[in-house]
Amino acid sequence: MVNCFYFGLLHGFGFAGALANIGLPQQDIPWALAFFNIGVEIGQIAFVLVVLAFIKLLSYKKNCPVLIKKIPAYAIGGVASFWLIERVVGFWMQKLINRV
Numbered sequence: 001m002v003n004c005f006y007f008g009l010l011h012g013f014g015f016a017g018a019l020a021n022i023g024l025p026q027q028d029i030p031w032a033l034a035f036f037n038i039g040v041e042i043g044q045i046a047f048v049l050v051v052l053a054f055i056k057l058l059s060y061k062k063n064c065p066v067l068i069k070k071i072p073a074y075a076i077g078g079v080a081s082f083w084l085i086e087r088v089v090g091f092w093m094q095k096l097i098n099r100v
Contacts, residue, residue, distance in 0.1 A: 015036070
């Protein structure tokens with residue numbers, strides 16, 4: 001739990017620095033960070049609610065195969081894996097480009 005806090009704090013400082021670099025006035029940065037985080041949380045909650053509704057809908061089907069009930073979990077894992085790989089490759093490619 002503490003590690004998550006520090007990671008979030010570090011990530012927030014990085015985002016705040018990026019906002020300052022693009023010219024956002026210093027007094028507007030806390031509001032921009034707050035509303036960005038609120039928007040992210042609302043998006044995550046909406047996504048979870050859609051997935052839970054889909055799972056609930058599948059639970060009403062008595063003869064629904066177990067594999068179909070696992071689709072949401074596999075879809076979430078697949079998208080998360082794609083994003084992770086995309087970002088790691090992008091990070092390392094940027095490091096290689098900066099060396100040249």
